[in-house]
Amino acid sequence: MSDTTKKGDGTTKEQQPRRRQARGERRIAQLLHAAARVFCTTGYTAASTNAIAREAGVSPGTLYQFFPNKEAIAIELGDRLMHEMREAYGEALAPVDPATPLEEAIGSAVDRFMAFNTDHPVFFALMHGPDIPGRMAEAHEQLHTTVVGRIEALLASLMPGAAPADVTRTAHVCLGIYKAGLELVLAHEGAERAAYIRETKDVLIRYLEPLVGDRLGRA
Amino acid sequence: MSDTTKKGDGTTKEQQPRRRQARGERRIAQLLHAAARVFCTTGYTAASTNAIAREAGVSPGTLYQFFPNKEAIAIELGDRLMHEMREAYGEALAPVDPATPLEEAIGSAVDRFMAFNTDHPVFFALMHGPDIPGRMAEAHEQLHTTVVGRIEALLASLMPGAAPADVTRTAHVCLGIYKAGLELVLAHEGAERAAYIRETKDVLIRYLEPLVGDRLGRA
Amino acid sequence: MSDTTKKGDGTTKEQQPRRRQARGERRIAQLLHAAARVFCTTGYTAASTNAIAREAGVSPGTLYQFFPNKEAIAIELGDRLMHEMREAYGEALAPVDPATPLEEAIGSAVDRFMAFNTDHPVFFALMHGPDIPGRMAEAHEQLHTTVVGRIEALLASLMPGAAPADVTRTAHVCLGIYKAGLELVLAHEGAERAAYIRETKDVLIRYLEPLVGDRLGRA
Amino acid sequence: MSDTTKKGDGTTKEQQPRRRQARGERRIAQLLHAAARVFCTTGYTAASTNAIAREAGVSPGTLYQFFPNKEAIAIELGDRLMHEMREAYGEALAPVDPATPLEEAIGSAVDRFMAFNTDHPVFFALMHGPDIPGRMAEAHEQLHTTVVGRIEALLASLMPGAAPADVTRTAHVCLGIYKAGLELVLAHEGAERAAYIRETKDVLIRYLEPLVGDRLGRA
DNA sequence: GATGAATGAGGATTCATTCAT
DNA sequence: TATGAATGAATCCTCATTCAT
Numbered sequence: 017m018s019d020t021t022k023k024g025d026g027t028t029k030e031q032q033p034r035r036r037q038a039r040g041e042r043r044i045a046q047l048l049h050a051a052a053r054v055f056c057t058t059g060y061t062a063a064s065t066n067a068i069a070r071e072a073g074v075s076p077g078t079l080y081q082f083f084p085n086k087e088a089i090a091i092e093l094g095d096r097l098m099h100e101m102r103e104a105y106g107e108a109l110a111p112v113d114p115a116t117p118l119e120e121a122i123g124s125a126v127d128r129f130m131a132f133n134t135d136h137p138v139f140f141a142l143m144h145g146p147d148i149p150g151r152m153a154e155a156h157e158q159l160h161t162t163v164v165g166r167i168e169a170l171l172a173s174l175m176p177g178a179a180p181a182d183v184t185r186t187a188h189v190c191l192g193i194y195k196a197g198l199e200l201v202l203a204h205e206g207a208e209r210a211a212y213i214r215e216t217k218d219v220l221i222r223y224l225e226p227l228v229g230d231r232l233g234r235a
Numbered sequence: 236m237s238d239t240t241k242k243g244d245g246t247t248k249e250q251q252p253r254r255r256q257a258r259g260e261r262r263i264a265q266l267l268h269a270a271a272r273v274f275c276t277t278g279y280t281a282a283s284t285n286a287i288a289r290e291a292g293v294s295p296g297t298l299y300q301f302f303p304n305k306e307a308i309a310i311e312l313g314d315r316l317m318h319e320m321r322e323a324y325g326e327a328l329a330p331v332d333p334a335t336p337l338e339e340a341i342g343s344a345v346d347r348f349m350a351f352n353t354d355h356p357v358f359f360a361l362m363h364g365p366d367i368p369g370r371m372a373e374a375h376e377q378l379h380t381t382v383v384g385r386i387e388a389l390l391a392s393l394m395p396g397a398a399p400a401d402v403t404r405t406a407h408v409c410l411g412i413y414k415a416g417l418e419l420v421l422a423h424e425g426a427e428r429a430a431y432i433r434e435t436k437d438v439l440i441r442y443l444e445p446l447v448g449d450r451l452g453r454a
Numbered sequence: 455m456s457d458t459t460k461k462g463d464g465t466t467k468e469q470q471p472r473r474r475q476a477r478g479e480r481r482i483a484q485l486l487h488a489a490a491r492v493f494c495t496t497g498y499t500a501a502s503t504n505a506i507a508r509e510a511g512v513s514p515g516t517l518y519q520f521f522p523n524k525e526a527i528a529i530e531l532g533d534r535l536m537h538e539m540r541e542a543y544g545e546a547l548a549p550v551d552p553a554t555p556l557e558e559a560i561g562s563a564v565d566r567f568m569a570f571n572t573d574h575p576v577f578f579a580l581m582h583g584p585d586i587p588g589r590m591a592e593a594h595e596q597l598h599t600t601v602v603g604r605i606e607a608l609l610a611s612l613m614p615g616a617a618p619a620d621v622t623r624t625a626h627v628c629l630g631i632y633k634a635g636l637e638l639v640l641a642h643e644g645a646e647r648a649a650y651i652r653e654t655k656d657v658l659i660r661y662l663e664p665l666v667g668d669r670l671g672r673a
Numbered sequence: 674m675s676d677t678t679k680k681g682d683g684t685t686k687e688q689q690p691r692r693r694q695a696r697g698e699r700r701i702a703q704l705l706h707a708a709a710r711v712f713c714t715t716g717y718t719a720a721s722t723n724a725i726a727r728e729a730g731v732s733p734g735t736l737y738q739f740f741p742n743k744e745a746i747a748i749e750l751g752d753r754l755m756h757e758m759r760e761a762y763g764e765a766l767a768p769v770d771p772a773t774p775l776e777e778a779i780g781s782a783v784d785r786f787m788a789f790n791t792d793h794p795v796f797f798a799l800m801h802g803p804d805i806p807g808r809m810a811e812a813h814e815q816l817h818t819t820v821v822g823r824i825e826a827l828l829a830s831l832m833p834g835a836a837p838a839d840v841t842r843t844a845h846v847c848l849g850i851y852k853a854g855l856e857l858v859l860a861h862e863g864a865e866r867a868a869y870i871r872e873t874k875d876v877l878i879r880y881l882e883p884l885v886g887d888r889l890g891r892a
Numbered sequence: 893g894a895t896g897a898a899t900g901a902g903g904a905t906t907c908a909t910t911c912a913t
Numbered sequence: 914t915a916t917g918a919a920t921g922a923a924t925c926c927t928c929a930t931t932c933a934t
Binding site: 258283284285286295296299303304305 | 902903904905906907912913
């Protein structure tokens, strides 16, 4: 409230940008957290910007000072989520050591992602398939593209000889399987949830096994 | 389809109104077609009853003469879709002859369903996962339950010794895989689409193979 | 009227927003006036929120920024009316000096209320009996209860020995008489109106006389 | 169903009008009963013509074959109610034998009317004061006028010397008191209802006593 | 930056009434 | 007559977004 006021001079232009930005950052984080909560509670489509602002404890106007529209909130949220994911579980997305058995590679990757996604349920809301096949909202599109890219990179190291188109397709399929598994995981708890994690791994492993059959330790 | 026979009572009430109701029946069909188009264009959530009425070329009031709300439209649409599916591809959902190789069984089932679903893209809109895991709209719930039930029945014949809970879980996973595949299939065309159908089959086959390993012709 | 004092805590939060809220306060008043006009013109039941907004010269959305629904408008309007009434004619509802002759007490009370109600004809709309006996809308209920309570308090001082149930019943009857009289008063003008005020007083006086017969100055 | 059909001749034009009218009469009665039920349940304003038709088990179109609009239904209902009232309790509204004590006259009149009105709660819905003082709906207006006229006639015999304007005013006041009492009576049951009937009588008696003070047996 | 008021088009739904059959 | 389909304006209410302060 009294950050820049009551100083009586109009010349403090060198220091303030820092402050400003810091404050702005805090606001943005606050808004994104609120958005995450609202998206989780109501889903992306049903989430209203007013509700997000309310949840963040700020006015609608303030929200629009930082984001031009609802989409932008989701996009930024997705970006940050990806950053956070990379920081927390970076290696899970890194090219795999060819010596690692596929089961282990997939098992640990799924474990990490599932853990991240159950900790950050927004992810589901943002990855949630488009209402109309083929046409995704900007926000989803962006996140989706990024994620597919990472999976492609991962797969490239597993399927060295495959054509790019095949890698891309396989990546899409893997993501599809993962999202389907995630939905089921999030919809259950306890032992049942664990069972669905297990199933998701199995589906992926069995799907990929023949595609990467010529790897070390599997022949 | 059958106006007066459903209950099997030989009395056959409602003979005079048949002509009158014919118009209504047509309107209902027309409205459901319009709804299907709108659901496909905008997705279920974003579809508005006014848009459906407009698409059907009638006034909002007319829509509400036949359906109490959007939900009811989706439910009826789902019902009819299931009926149509059963009539057209009934045997695809029937218990499988144990002599059929799994690949063939799944291959033909996926072919049939994919064909049906590309012919009736609404199905995807109606099966489209809930915005929030666990909480589905009535319309989705109903269709989902029916479909899962059918898959369970199918699987029961493939996994004779399995615990019901496992069958249920497997059914959910299969449906998840299928929906993920369908989304990809609908998002592509031509050769790419065919490739995705191939992938979907592979995922399912490889996933189910070990679970039904004791079948004839597979040992 | 008093912005920050209601709760009596010396901390006086909300100092900065005062200016901001001033506009809102004005809008609320404006909306309530508009609502009063519309209620008087069309009656409470037939009044539409859009009509109220239009009358106030604002958009529907603005109305809903301040009131969640029609009911709330009526309730707030009733509250303000009661406040205003208490401030303007507070003593008319205060326990009566036992020395005052009944005629005078009732005469002056009716005069005051009639004056207030002809100045604020909304009151009638808000007090207007329920469409179905026994079932009142919240808005009416609230105002009704308050008013009956006041009358009970007044009567309690006039009928010291009476059972509470009798006092309550008498209060309801008095209010009924008053409302019936008010309807007639509002439906007429000039001399005829005055005559109806006279009649209303007479009805009340004659009804209450035997019930408070043991008062000073009347024996 | 088979009233005029399957006779194969188009010449039966003399007898049918009777039949027609008879059937029409039945329909009208049926609709009016339904309307009465709906008016009682929801109040006049909230009652919908569709609801009335449904309650009567006919289509909306049929309703409009007999009544041009909602108002007309209420008017006709009010008329019939008045007829029935006159037939059942005709003498209660007849000029009073000057020898009858006022208490008895009013007591029996109120008893009769209250009995009629609790038996026919529609009456309340139709007599229910206008939403806006002075402006009544046609239906109410008509019934109101008739009722006031009867009361005037009754009072004329009690207040032989009074000016017509005074009689009219007194009649309005009496009706107001009665309606207020009726509302309270209908809102309560059992002993409390009886008590309110008692109060209504008292109010009327005490109000009228001085106005008819020079009657036999009261001086 | 921050606030909260303001917008107005759009959503679901209802209803008195009319019309074709 | 009777039916039930059809209408379309009107209802309440929401929401993304903008604006004055």
